[in-house]
Structure formats: C-alpha cells, structure tokens
Amino acid sequence: MGLYVEARIRAGIGEVWDRSQEPQQHQRWDLRFGEIDYLPCAPGEPQRFRYATRVLPWLAVDGTGVSAGERNRPDGTRTSALRFASAHPLSLIEEGRGYWRYVPDGEALRFLTGYDYRPRWGRFGRVVDRLFFRPLMGWATAWSFDRLRLWCERGITPERSLRHALAELFARIAAVAATAALAPMAPVATISVLAATVPAVAAAALLLPPLPTTPAARRCLRRPPERAAGRSGSAAAPTAAAPTALLDSLEQ
Known part of the structure; x- marks a missing residue:
C-alpha cells in the first residue's frame, strides 16, 4: 500500500470499531470526508457507500465504494477492507483500495490503515499527486487518527478538538506576526536582537509540539513497524499486512 498510518489508542476494540465503521460517527473525526452514507444492498452483500469531500463552500467532490469487515477473527483482531472510485472530473483519485486493522496490544489498541490509489489526469496528475x-x-489521515484517539481516550469530541487545533494555530501565527510587527518600532540598539528573535519565534511556532488536547499527525506511525517474534519462540504480534483475500473479494 502506498500510504500507512497507525495510532495507538487506549480504548476498547468495540468503541474504536463503532466510531470508525458507523458513517455518522466516522465523518465527524475523519478530515478526508465531509459526508459518508451507506447505500442500499441485499443481505449478505458487501456494504456499498457514497462519500463526499467539500473542497470549497459551494463545491463537493464525491465518489462511491464498497466495503466488508471481519469482526471475529481467530487472533482477536478485526479487519475492514474497501475499494473506492470517483467519476467526478475534479477528483484527483480515480480509484483505489485500502484496509483498516484493529489489533489489541496490551492495554491499548493498534488502529492502523494502509491504502493506495490511482490518480487521474495522466502525467500531470501523477506529478501533482507525488509532490x-x-x-x-x-x-x-494521521491527524484524523489522532483526533479519534483524543475522542476515545479523553472524551474530547472531534468538534472540540478542531477548535483546539484552530486556536493553537492562530496563537502560533499571532506570536510570529506580533514579533515581526514590533521589529520596525524598536530602538536602533535592539534591532539586531529583534532580527534574530523573529526567526527564533517562527522556528518555535513551527517546531514546538502541539498541546496534549490538540490533534497532531506526528503522534502516529507513518511506516509499518517491524514486529519481531517474542521470547522463547512465542508468536509475533499481528502484523500490518493487508487482508488480501478480503480485498480481492470486493468488486467496484
């Protein structure tokens, strides 16, 4: 898979499953989707759905997909796989596939995803996608996973965590802007000091870690971890391998 994200969430597998599988809850925390709706399907068939992302106040890009899940795997994990596609001319994503895995790990849960897609618009689309x-x-994806973690662990709703993120972003920008605005008004003797202060404040605004109540992509893994076998020959923890058979069973 082209993209991988993993969050460690101190919550029960059922809670994380419900908040990521139920459309009305999923769309609250996932920054990539503004709307997710299940479409009618016959009993026993994979679940089809429609999704939409609002890129401008008056413009939404939509698509459709199909998903299937395994809630009772022998190893205690759960898995969800999906295929998706968009016929919207403004959607860079033409079609793709991915999976979610829910892996109990001690007192926490490893919630992870891997997905990839094919961009449209030919060579231009491939360049825009890569860069x-x-x-x-x-x-x-990573920011949204940490947003879900805050919801499950601390009870901070997705709407509230978004307000936290915007307030912190504004505070960081305001600190840099205020420092830069004071520089021209400073005495000549202190201009050199302020000249060095502005870049320092800008660096601090960029590099200081977010507050604990603010979602942060940096808290998530972005590459699959290597899981070594346990001591005394015990089995390794479940890996992040894609559920190939489940993915192959889905047809767009």
Whole structure:
C-alpha cells in the first residue's frame, strides 16, 4: 500500500470499531470526508457507500465504494477492507483500495490503515499527486487518527478538538506576526536582537509540539513497524499486512 498510518489508542476494540465503521460517527473525526452514507444492498452483500469531500463552500467532490469487515477473527483482531472510485472530473483519485486493522496490544489498541490509489489526469496528475496531494492525504489521515484517539481516550469530541487545533494555530501565527510587527518600532540598539528573535519565534511556532488536547499527525506511525517474534519462540504480534483475500473479494 502506498500510504500507512497507525495510532495507538487506549480504548476498547468495540468503541474504536463503532466510531470508525458507523458513517455518522466516522465523518465527524475523519478530515478526508465531509459526508459518508451507506447505500442500499441485499443481505449478505458487501456494504456499498457514497462519500463526499467539500473542497470549497459551494463545491463537493464525491465518489462511491464498497466495503466488508471481519469482526471475529481467530487472533482477536478485526479487519475492514474497501475499494473506492470517483467519476467526478475534479477528483484527483480515480480509484483505489485500502484496509483498516484493529489489533489489541496490551492495554491499548493498534488502529492502523494502509491504502493506495490511482490518480487521474495522466502525467500531470501523477506529478501533482507525488509532490502535493499524496503527502497531504498522509498528513490528513494521521491527524484524523489522532483526533479519534483524543475522542476515545479523553472524551474530547472531534468538534472540540478542531477548535483546539484552530486556536493553537492562530496563537502560533499571532506570536510570529506580533514579533515581526514590533521589529520596525524598536530602538536602533535592539534591532539586531529583534532580527534574530523573529526567526527564533517562527522556528518555535513551527517546531514546538502541539498541546496534549490538540490533534497532531506526528503522534502516529507513518511506516509499518517491524514486529519481531517474542521470547522463547512465542508468536509475533499481528502484523500490518493487508487482508488480501478480503480485498480481492470486493468488486467496484
């Protein structure tokens, strides 16, 4: 898979499953989707759904997908796989596939995803995807996973955590802007000091870790960890391998 994100969440597997599988709850924390709706399907068939992302106040890009899940695996984990596609001419994503895995790990849960997609618009689309869109999607996925973690662990709703993030972003920008605005008004003797202070404040605003109540993509793993076998020959913890058979069973 092209993109991988993993969050460690101190919550029960059932709670994380419900908040990521139920459309009305899922769309609250996932920055990538503004709307998720299940479509009618016959009993026993994979679940089809429609999704939409609002890129401008008056413009939404939509698509459809199909998903299937395994809630009672022998190893105690759960898995969900999906395929998705968009016929919208403004959607860079033409079609793709991915999975979610829910892996109990001591007192916490490893909630992870891997997914990849094919961009449209030919060579231009591939360049835009590699330089801009794919890094943005990876960041948005990780930020959203940490937003879900805050909801499950601390009871901070997705709406509240978004307000925290915007307030912190504004405070960081305001600190840099205020420092830069004071520089021209400073006495000549202190101009050199302020000249060095502005970059320092800007660096601090960029590099200081977010507050504990603010979602942060940096708290998530972005590459699959290597899981070594346990001591005395015990089995390794479940890996992040894609559920190939489940993915192959889905047809768009």
